[in-house]
Amino acid sequence: MCVEFIRSGPDPADAAFTAELLGIAAEAEAADGYRPFNEQSLFDVSARRRTPLLLSDLGSYVGAVVTGRGELDLVVRPGARRLGHGAAALAALLPGVPGELTVWSHGDHPGAQALAARFGFIADRTLLQLRMPLPTGTGDVVDPADLDDSRAAATNIGHFRPGADDAEWVALNALVFANHPEQGALTLADLEARQSEPWFDAGDFLLARDRASGSMLGYNWLKIEPGEAVGEIYVIGVQPAAAGRGLGRRLMLAGLERLHSRGCTVAALYVEADSTAAVHLYRSLGFTDHTVDVQYRRDPR
Structure with missing residues (x-):
């Protein structure tokens, strides 16, 4: 099989290239039930920190790749699967990507497991997506008794103030996620980029502050895509010095109430499987x- 990689044209905003890339991703999501590229990958492409490629076979686009920064994401178009395109793409790409390399398998598809074993990759992290239904109508999301906590009097939950809270939040997020390779690396520029997204609403960004x-x-931080019934607990964190006071639970309850009030019928979140608490x-x-x-992760052996 002869495959080739097509790069974007000189203009990084090449509309036809971008439309093809996103179209392949959308086809895969419709077939698989999950997105082949996570949000951070697409942000990195937009910021030109990573490189997008289209996979072509005899002039037809059969897949898409995002590479760079020690990561590689690959998706094969549903109608072109089980023909060897994924293996051919990896065989061509991997020799040119030395050093440590990680690859996400969203949904941990059996085909991805087979390719990982074939090319010397070992499972390194497991990320769970959890969901829960929210009541319809005016029913309570949580038992009001759960909100009756004397420790809550010491804190106040309000909303994020764009511009005023940016630097403090980035610093706190870096502290909370100091050992997390993606979330802990968010910068002011990353935060500003997310505030430009159509889903951003400062009212969905809940902050807990010490009253004194x-x-x-x-x-x-909640994320509700326009027109979607599934609302996401986008990222939640508590300052390490404030851990053990029930603040994480209180923030979760406040977030679920907010999702419910915004008309969401399902709450979703992602969490590392080994984050036991x-x-x-x-x-x-x-x-x-x-x-x-x-x-x-590519096995160094």
Whole structure:
């Protein structure tokens, strides 16, 4: 099989190239039930931090690739699968990508497992997507008794103020996710880019502050795509020094109430499978497994 990689034209905003790339991703999502490229990958492409490629076979586009920064994402168009395009693409790409390399398998598809084993990748991280139904109408999302906590009097939950809260939030997020390779690396520019997205609403970005000092103690950033019934707990975090006070649970409850008030019927979130305390909290609130993503790392041997 002879495959070739097509790069974007000189203009990084090449409309035809971008439309083809997103079209292949949309076809894969419709067939598989999950997105082949995560949000950060697409942000990196827009910021020109990573390189998008189209996979072509005899003039027909059969897949798409995003590479760079020690990561590789590959998707084969549903109608072109089981013909060897994925293996041919990896065989051509991998020799030119030395050093450490990671690959996400969204949904951990059996085909991805087979390719990982064939090319010397081992499972390194497991990311769970959990979901829970929200009541329709005016019913309560949570038991009001859960909100009766004397410790809550020391904190106030309000909304994010674009511009005023940016730097403090980026610093707190870096502290909370100091050991997380993606979330902990978010910059002011990344935050500004997300504020430009059509789904951003400052009212969906909940912040917990110490009533006495006004310092930021935690946050629950929600993401609701226009017209979607599924609302996402986009990222939630609590300052390490404030852990153990029930603030994470209180932020979760406030977030679920907000999603409900905005008309969402399902709440979703992503969590590392080995984050035992967080997984326990989410399951205690009613979240159950929806999908599993696995990150594979190239075996140095």
